[in-house]
Amino acid sequence: MSTWRSLCANVRTLRVLLTFRRVAPDPRRPCGLVASRRSLSTGTPLRNDFFKDLEAKLAATRKKARDALPGSAWSPLHINPNLPPERTDIVIVGGGVVGWAVAYWLKKKEGIRGGLKVVVVEKDTTYSRASTVLSAGGIRQQFSLLENISLSMASADFLRNINEHLGVLNEDPVDVQFNQAGYLLLASDKAAHIMEDNYHTQRAAGAQVSLLSPTQLKETFPWMNTEDVALASYGVENEGWFDPWTLLNALRRKAISMGVVQCCGEVTGFKYSSNEVMTEDGQRLELRRIKSVQVQMPNSLEFQPVECAVAVNAAGAFSAKLAHMLGAGLGPEDTLAGIPIPVEPRKRFIYVFHCPDGPGLDTPFLVDQSGVYFRREGFGGNYIAGRSPDQGEEPDVANLDVDHQFFQDKIWPELAHRVPAFEKLKVTSAWAGYYDYNTLDQNGIVGTHPLVSNMYFATGFSGHGLQHSPAVGRAVAELILDGGFSTVDLSRLGFRRIADREPVLERNIV
């Protein structure tokens, strides 16, 4: 349409130029007869545009001839080119960092070129509400659960060798802007023994962490107020923060270069086959198997059923809605079918503030014992802070509006108490994002559902999805293609604990 308009514009300007030339007065003729020189034709002068259009016309003719030959993709029925393919091997629902990590690792492990067909379905390619890009971007090994520590360490290894993994021939090298500043977790008297236990677990797993007493803390960070700190745990290596958007795009670029198909659409339903079985104690179970995934195009009623062998639920904060479509959690209360996926979106705020006299280059990602955290952002005296709200004061998740009063009431006093220089600060910006919050134990769910044999879950990370994503992607790819975990054993993070309602708790969470 725009080329036609520009063509018309060209034609019009040409006509104007040509008529202007003809109107130029001839000195031999009397003045009164000048007007008769003007052309009376109002049609387009064909001759002068002919050669300009020739190139375009020849190209169009060539294209028509090519389409008419067999082997071309032309068909008389107009098909929406954005539809996903009709059948594929694996559909990954959710185009965040976990989804693309799974896609990348699946393609990496496929064995032969083109051996696996993978489609990633993402409903919002602007990522305006995705947890990945709204994250603070930190990575730490200071967890109490061995699985979490191993996942973080594997992800740090991945980030260190990111160009070996995600480098594409002829493209710029990937630079996630990793700040090697470490995490600093503070503990009061009551929690000091927990921190020591965690420290031993972390050291045993190979994480480079060190414990600091209040005096050592004051020496290392003179800007900190260490009054009520009993113990601090400081990450020396492989901890810091990075740019999640770069990681997402690098994973996406590499996966697409390996042949993963990206589809912009929303999954609105599944077609599944059911099989009823009777357990030993007489309970009737309905085992479902996904046959196809219904993908609806954005802003349209058009949908495409994508036949697949395996579906991966990496939808983050919206995973429960997806599992609902399969009937998970809709059965009677005491049965296996009645247990819902315990993942729900929780809104968390991040505030950016500027403080001219704040801590400098070595500012770690500090997590206070009250739950307030902050880190440096850039080198101009800007910092990012946030806090998990208390139980019962969860903000409304219908939208991503920021509650600025929360900073004034809950965050600023703690910040000013911990870092006296932060008494003078100015909030410049803020945003909100969703945690895919696992209400049972705030740890990820990785594995298949007991009643839906070909749906794999990789969700519920409650704020740690980004830092675990490369390792989780590899674990899920191993689970799908090899049938079991080989690099990091995540069997404790499977569905069994959800079904048995036995939480696998982490002893400190932000």
Add this chain to the structure above:
Amino acid sequence: MSAPLVSLLGCCQRSSRLLVARRPWSSSPVSSPPMHTRLLLFLTQRFYDVEMLLRWKSRMKRRGLQKKNAYYSYTQGLYGADIAAAYYVLCLRGGFRFVGQSEWFRVDRKGKFKWDFLSYKDTPLEEADMSYTIINYIGLSNLEGQKSLRTLSLRGCSEVDDWFLARLHVFQDSLKDLDISHCPRITTGGLAALRNLKGLRRLDVSALPGISTPGLVIILLEEMLPHCEVIASGYDHSLEPEGVDEERSQG
């Protein structure tokens, strides 16, 4: 016979792969690459074989790098950690000096070295000169046990990046002099990792191409390491950017 022909004449079926592999040269600030590179890239986008050969080449190069930087466990088992570290430094064409000795053990132009250092049993290294070598994160594991390392020069090392700097924390008690000038892969995020080296007295961060705002970063470094002398030459600290000068002269 037909299979190689088919593969030779095979085009990339997936247009998405082409779209990703093709790079618009006009957007890059560097001038367009030389003829043979462009020819190779043109062929890579059309033939699977050329793509495979190029990928092999980069993989072989990487494997050679890893092999040179591998952990010298065999040498360690036979001669001890210090001799293994010394041997590693010499294999990478660096130089070192033992604790208590004044002579440096170096490599000559052809890469050969004398085996005298074998006679110094259980003597740790005090100074190591790894400038312009291919030492990387994995190779540092060979030097990790050296608790008396006082001077380390990593000038112009192309494989030293931010993660390497983070791993230098193993020398936090002993290291006094560190030279990381001219290393192309170091960025400002990695300089934050130097906070662990509390004993550092002299730090050379000259001419690091990865730092975008050298003046500010040097000031922040000096604040972070108050007892350390930070040397930062080779940066253009002029206040006016070049474009503004031209506009002023024209307008």
